[in-house]
Amino acid sequence: MAPIGGGTFTVQNKILPGAYINFVSAGRAAQLGSRGVVALPLELNWGPENKVFAVTAEDFNRTAIDVFGYDPTDTSLLLVREALKRAKTLLAYRVNSGGQKASATVGGMAVTAKWGGTRGNDLKVAILTNADDATKVDVVTYLGTMEVDRQTVSAESGSANLKDNNFVTFGEAETLTPTSATALTGGSNGTVDGTAYSNFLNAIEVEAFNVIGYPGTDETIKALIAAFVKRLRYDNGVKIVGVLYQYDGDDIGLINVKNGVILADGTTITGDKAVAWVAGASAGAEVNESLTNVAYDGAVDVDIKYTKSQYEAAIQNGEFAFYADNGKARVLTDINSLVTFGDGVSEDWTSNRVVRVMDGWANDVARIFGERYIGTVTNSDTGRELFKADLVSLAMQYQAIDAISNFESADIVIQQGNGKRDVVVNCALQPNDSMEKLYMTVTVN
CATH class of the missing domain: 3.30.1370.220 (Ribosomal Protein S8; Chain: A, domain 1)
Incomplete structure (x- = not known):
């Protein structure tokens, strides 16, 4: 007979003999953030x-x-x-938002451009008698000479069954009168x-x-x-x-x-x-x-x-x-505008590749901390070791793609800050850069 005790546990305070088992996901490894x-x-x-x-x-x-x-x-x-x-x-x-929307009255129906702007003046709308059913009409929207929308509805139902499209909105009309293509006018760009x-x-x-x-x-x-x-x-x-x-x-x-x-x-x-x-x-x-x-x-x-x-x-x-x-x-060279050095800022920081590494690291660490740790992980030795493990994993990914060099796990130190909820991270990273200057001496025998 199996033990009568069993289930899960929060603390080790069970009375009955048995197996108390918790299942915890190992979680996904920390990943580099995306760019683009x-x-x-x-x-x-x-x-x-x-x-x-x-x-x-x-x-x-x-x-x-x-x-x-x-x-x-x-x-x-x-x-x-x-x-x-x-x-x-x-x-x-x-x-330049906020300009006038082009508009026109077509077959007794008000038609207005979806957006303000001069492009609305290139819109036309026609109401054509349907070739297969004389009780119906085709409401056609043109952008320049291109047909961009066509809807077939009953002429007597008016605009009730018309749906606004990507270019115009249709006003209310009891009936739709066949009308040749009519240009919308008055569209302008904003200031x-x-x-x-x-x-x-x-x-x-x-x-x-x-x-x-x-x-x-x-x-x-x-x-x-x-x-x-x-x-x-x-x-x-x-x-x-x-x-x-x-x-x-x-x-x-x-x-x-x-x-x-x-x-x-x-x-x-x-x-x-x-x-x-x-x-x-x-x-x-x-x-x-x-x-x-x-x-x-x-x-x-x-x-x-x-x-x-x-x-x-x-x-x-x-x-x-x-x-x-x-x-x-x-x-010529992928650099930023930095020209003043000193106070911990070196000429290496002029390289945009180096900056991308530093910025990527800062954004990735902030993202990982926000997604996995804020409010959910205790600020204890165990919790900080978990955080360090994620940062070490992240750094190894940076090193695997040659973004940084010579990384060791000891380069990341995580400690409790002054307050119970504060975490202090000190890390040493060595960003890589691309080859740009070749200095070569050739000895001719």
């Missing part, structure tokens, strides 16, 4: 207003018409394309000003992203973005990076783009517009990758060329520059 998300404020002629919306590189070609109102190859989507050449996801925000960019920063602050860029030249907006990046990095512990055009940020979290490129189709991407590619490429680069000498996708030249001494000065000034190389435009 870039945030950009954009002036667009169509699309969601006063909100952040995501577009993935994978879905862009398929969804461009519905989201942005244009074919993915249209010139108005140039910055979107440049950002998504290397980023996985673009978090876009229309800084772009400092308030619009402040709204963008307020909206994007609650989103998760790696890099934020400003593809413009306004010095006030540059300073606004730079202050935002520094506040999130140093006050909030959110390790993001900002990309600006010709802005001497002198900070590891700010990249200072110097010049631009020329694409194979002849399009000139000036330095301020090249911010989109740099921001997307920086977001898409993993912690073990550098953009040094990487070719700008689709570029055949640079827009402004410099001498060797000018490029040397650019590096010393913390400028991210492109150079021409046999029909390509390449990144």
Whole structure:
């Protein structure tokens, strides 16, 4: 006969003989965080207003018409394309939101563009007698010459059975009168000003992203973005990076783009517009990758060329520059704008690859602590050893992909802080960087 006692236990205080067994999941090993998300404020002629919306590189070609109102190859989507050449996801925000929505009255029914913006003026709506049933009509929406929606409903039921589509909303109408294609008019873009960019920063602050860029030249907006990046990095512990055009940020979290490129189709991407590619490429680069000498996708030249001494000065000034190389435009060196050293800050910190390692580590540790330990694990020797085990596992993953070197578990020390709920972590990491300079002596016999 089996013992009459049994079950699970919390403490060892059982009275009856028997087997008391708890099953505890070993849990998943701590994992590196993902990268690839870039945030950009954009002036667009169509699309969601006063909100952040995501577009993935994978879905862009398929969804461009519905989201942005244009074919993915249209010139108005140039910055979107440049950002998504290397980023996985673009978090876009229309800084020219708030414009008028185009509208028209078609066959006795009010039709209004879904979004404000000038693209709404390219919309037309027609009400056509159905070819198979004269009691019905086809309500057709066109964007330019492209049919983007067709609905067949009873003419006598009016608009009751019509559904708003991706481009227009339909007002109430008791009956629908056949009418040829009628253009919507009055659409306009909203005003772009400092308030619009402040709204963008307020909206994007609650989103998760790696890099934020400003593809413009306004010095006030540059300073606004730079202050935002520094506040999130140093006050909030959110390790993001900002990309600006010709802005001497002198900070590891700010990249200072110097010049631009020329694409194979002849399009000139000036330095301020090249911010989109740099921001997307920086977001898409993993912690073990550098953009040094990487070719700008689709570029055949640079827009402004410099001498060797000018490029040397650019590096010393913390400028991210492109150079021409046999029909390509390449990144001179993947650096940030830091130019002041000392107080624990070395020249190694100018490398964006090194910064990606440090930022990745900080974000990963914060994520692991938040997901697994806050409020759930006791701040005891056992709990801190569990936390250390996760951090050692994380560091070994960094070392396995050559992001860091010479790591040993003793390099991480975790102790209780001053308070019962405080945990103090001291760790020593040695980030790796990519080869850039070759010094070779050849002896000729």
